[in-house]
Amino acid sequence: MKATGNRKWWALGALSASGLVIGLDITVLNVALPSLATELPATTSELQWIANSYNLVFAAMLLPAGLLGDRFGRKRLLLAALALFGMASLICAYASSAGWLIGARALLGLGSAFVVPLCMSVLPVLFSPQERGRAIGLWVTANAIGLPLGPIVGGWLLDHYWWGSVFLINIPVITVALVAVLLLMPESRSSQRLRLDLAGILLSCAGLVSLTWGVIELGDQGPGNGTPAVAVGGGVVLLAAFVACERQLGRRPAIRPLVDLALFRSASFTWATLLATLVTFGLLGALFALPQYFQAVLDADALGTGLRLLPLIGGLVTGARLASRLVPRLGARTPVTAGFLVLAAGLFAGTATGAGTGYGFVAGWLTAVGLGMGLIMPTVTDAALGALSVERSGAGSALIQALRQVGGTIGVAILGSVLNSVYRDRLDLSGLPTPAADAVRDSAPAGALVARQLDAPELLDTVRRAFVDAMDAMLWVCGGLGLLGAVLAVVFLPRHTGPVTAAPVGLPGPKAGESGQVTVG
Template sequence: MSRDDPKRPAPGWTLAMSIAASSLSFIDGSVLNVALPALRQSLNAGAADVQWVVNAYTLPLAALILTGGALGDHQGRRRWLVIGTALFGLASLVCAVGNSLALLLAGRALQGVGAALLLPNSLALLNSAYHGEARGRAVGIWAAAGAISAAIAPLIGGWLVAHAGWRAIFYINLPIAAAAIAIALAKVTEVKERKPSRLDAVGAILATLALLGLTYGLTLWSADRALGPTAPFALGAGLGLAIAFGWAEWRRGDKAMIPLAYFRDRAFVALNLLTFLLYGAFGVSMLLIPYVLIDAGGYSPVEGGLALLPLSILMGLLSPLMGKLAQRVGPHWPLTIGPLLIAAAFLLATRIAADQHYWPSVFPAMALMAAGMTIAVAPLTSAVLASVDAEHTGMVSGFNSALSRTGGLIATALIGGVLGAEGKGLLHAFAGAMVVSAAVAAAASVTAFVGLAGKKGKPSG
């Protein structure tokens, strides 16, 4: 398809729309992490309640994002991006005006559904609008914009928490959602699969229920630090449903939500396993570092947001260059070195203590984490989008995003002991969580080194 073809998606506007839509998810996570201590105090919530404020969003996002990508591939990516973005905006309003934990959790769950529809279709539309090195640079700009928005959001969110209360943080999403919808409808051409096939509804239901059981059981276990009567039942049900999901996908063959033929490619498996490991470990750090600084270190919500600023600034400045470079050198070495630096950053973060200043104890870890994430994020996204044919980028983007969210989902479910600790006990538990996260990030590095060996950079069309 030539650049002058009127059916070709407008690259610049598609990039702007993709940034606006996907930034909703980045902003929401970074703002909420700063607001969690105030939210917990305001609602008199326990450790498990705090976990569910996070997981109520991540669960439907992880479970339904495959369906969101498949719907876009089959029925139109722009259509489902607009639907998902509108749903996210509505859910944010519910969270903002809600006056109870139950209503907040309902709004968070609805946000997760909206994000599951908008995220894979945002990246799929971006992938279809660019080619070759231009695609790598566009993905780098997308990653940089996400980092910048994630940097600004905690500062605004911290100020809002301090001056207007934690509910105000959800209003930030409304103008961004409106802008994304307006650009999509006015400037972005619809893109969908030429030969749509039947959606895998059974697979979507089984995946959702399996994740619900596993996450609920893990959350109960980590919050209570013991296996009561409910947690083993939930875990067993989740595991059984996960097995049923695998069997159902095998029976459907090429018509499955996740065709098993993709898993014959070593690089495809490595990329997705790396995503699961890396984002699980990174999600723990992004939740715990501001939480510990505010709760144990005496930081204000604004100061907690400022603590994360070097991470986002460095990623914002360098990700476009890294995305372009990755198209030339391939993903092997960037995805080996990046997670290794992140593992080292997590080990540095164990030095955070209640009586230490920011520059000697927090900044070195954040700077090293920024370097690792900058090296890894754009090459990982580009490699995943290039791993299959153009007609299935929505589904594959959805699958990879589901793994990243599931990694964070399971990790969040397992840190109830940290969130439930106080004082020196909180710092000790935090240090232990960072050591485990470092081991997981190192495993992601080994996965890339072994699984992507020999994978060279090349122009993608």
């Protein structure tokens, strides 16, 4: 029993390391893009696809990944996904052209699409309801820390090595994770050998790709371009057809639907998933604006930008530890509501940031934002997982992640539009040559670079003031969403979540042939 207990916590360490690498890989690319533009070289369009190829494949394959894990074995597919992620990282590091890098990034997205929901789906199998909150807190914190850690690690590597090193950092962690998962994690799968929902897989993949691509392009090009708008509309139609298809398949016992729509009858699952999507919206919005602020306004380099995000990490870790202590005593509703209130307070405080504000003030409200997120994220993840049986933990975990991914993508597009719109409206570019004016409008870091090249301190001051006004407007929107999250948590989130049907490894549980088949090996 004791050995089994130790093994599952060591296995959690492997899962957390995998989540950390994937979170880091999402944001490490942000600081590498300027180097890719000059050293690879890559055009602006190719740079966009280097980022978006990952996002599109990741969004499209999340739902099938969870279902396939339930069907064929979560450990088996997790090992294959980790190996694929490591191989794709090597290809990325040594890519000789933008085309190769785009293809390798798509493979990274495919590996991530399996790793994330499969890691998440194993948690209800490994841990009892009493242990699950702590385990999820550690796993979610590792995932969340990876996002702001990306610019820190990437900035240091770019200062000392070539651009491919930002992908090679994945290799040692993935290697350790592979060995740990192979030796420590039990295999688990659904005992029901039902036919796969091929129609659902095709409709969901096509719908998520169309919707995600359209939202990304609308964020880049603005609402005036018709093609992305058509893609968004087509994605919505395809996803509506997917829901209708799943509803019909739910009445046919011979086929397992890709998404169990009955999950949405659970208030814990529905509202916890919605609140997780909402907080992801805010986190990605902050990570979108803050690096630009640090570089354009505070003159930070890539490494300095990452280091200035450390208060966010500190707040996240502290909040997650608080949540693990509060939830057993108070239930889920109180910590989540408090977390959204702290998050909103931090974001509203951030709206007082000016062009001349010192970093100490920014670090203070960043810490509050991280603290609020740390209270929310593991708690709502635990509440959503608590509604899943072991039998459907893979597909259910994938659904949670798919909604968060699409919600985060839409959030960045909307918040990016707010940021860009206000920034451009506040600029005074009178007398500036057209090519220079266009470069300034592109982004605040580009505007600051133009001002320095022209030795124009007034233009630099204009760029900084315009961007800070834009960031403040975006933070007002994010703060409002934080208040909305607090209201939704109070009104709709149950105080306590329902019991999980899984038994922890090492305790009496489902036998072979019963729901949630588990083998230790």
